Amino acid sequence: MTLTIAVSGKGGVGKSTISALLVMALAEKSGEVVLAVDADPNSNLGDKLGVRVEKTLGDLREDLLKKADEIPAGTSKQEFVKYQIQLAMMEGSSFDLLTMGRPEGPGCYCYINNILRVFLDALVDEYEFVIIDNEAGMEHLSRRTTRKMDVLILVSDPTKVGVETAVRLHDLAREMEIKIGRTMLVVNKVAGELHPAASKLIDEAGFDEVIMLPFDSRIEELSFSGAPLTKLDHSSSTYRQIEGIVRRIRS
Numbered sequence: 001m002t003l004t005i006a007v008s009g010k011g012g013v014g015k016s017t018i019s020a021l022l023v024m025a026l027a028e029k030s031g032e033v034v035l036a037v038d039a040d041p042n043s044n045l046g047d048k049l050g051v052r053v054e055k056t057l058g059d060l061r062e063d064l065l066k067k068a069d070e071i072p073a074g075t076s077k078q079e080f081v082k083y084q085i086q087l088a089m090m091e092g093s094s095f096d097l098l099t100m101g102r103p104e105g106p107g108c109y110c111y112i113n114n115i116l117r118v119f120l121d122a123l124v125d126e127y128e129f130v131i132i133d134n135e136a137g138m139e140h141l142s143r144r145t146t147r148k149m150d151v152l153i154l155v156s157d158p159t160k161v162g163v164e165t166a167v168r169l170h171d172l173a174r175e176m177e178i179k180i181g182r183t184m185l186v187v188n189k190v191a192g193e194l195h196p197a198a199s200k201l202i203d204e205a206g207f208d209e210v211i212m213l214p215f216d217s218r219i220e221e222l223s224f225s226g227a228p229l230t231k232l233d234h235s236s237s238t239y240r241q242i243e244g245i246v247r248r249i250r251s
């Protein structure tokens with residue numbers, strides 16, 4: 001059974017950073033190839049994982065719409081789509097990355113989407129772990145693009161807006177009755193004590209688990225120099241904490 005982990009939260013709080021670190025640590029600890037899904041139209045998970053994305057699923061969808069009648073003779077539409085999906089998968093050493101890219105433009109995508117869904121569902125089933133880095137805000141939850149989430153990781157920074165957004169997402173996910181195994185709040189970039197009002201909001205929200213991740217100047221440095229997070233020292237305290245999250249996810 002695939003374990004699906006969805007990462008969500010306000011803009012800029014560290015969703016992609018935490019997703020990338022989790023992909024690395026999960027792969028390392030489990031010895032399995034992890035499927036990383038970049039579901040943010042403003043994709044950058046590939047950069048953080050140190051792989052160059054040449055084709056997104058959004059590009060692929062457009063290509064399929066345009067080239068529906070250019071499918072090579074002797075190839076079925078299904079085979080053609082399967083081949084194209086493989087083009088949109090980037091293979092790292094311990095993970096595969098699927099970048100969703102831009103959303104649909106105007107046009108009739110039903111047929112293509114139906115074929116894609118069948119293949120994507122089958123693809124996801126081949127992995128032990130799938131991590132989905134979502135776009136900021138609530139849109140992705142209301143669109144119900146995710147089938148199920150074994151773990152919903154809500155990322156926040158130590159600000160009022162960050163925590164409020166995480167709490168709202170938590171409430172929304174519960175209201176929408178999306179099948180969720182458990183919820184984790186990661187308060188990221190923590191420097192010092194949380195404001196008592198933030199702690200109160202968090203306590204009242206009823207997350208299954210709450211984890212504090214410190215501000216790490218090395219992460220900021222890597223980000224400024226355009227280097228991937230694979231360069232982060234695995235003995236650093238942040239990486240160790242990410243390994244702690246992985247242990248909880250797998251327990």
Ligand SMILES: Nc1ncnc2c1ncn2[C@@H]1O[C@H](COP(=O)(O)OP(=O)(O)OP(=O)(O)O)[C@@H](O)[C@H]1O
Binds near residue numbers: 013215
């Ligand atoms: N623990 C941390 N310590 C220091 N800097 C961090 C930490 N986590 C994330 N950052 C930095 O914060 C910035 C935003 O991080 P990231 O891109 O992961 O956020 P995001 O939530 O995915 O943003 P977006 O909403 O734009 O997708 C980046 O410059 C990143 O390097």
Ligand SMILES: [Mg+2]
Binds near residue numbers: 015016017040133
């Ligand atoms: Mg991001």
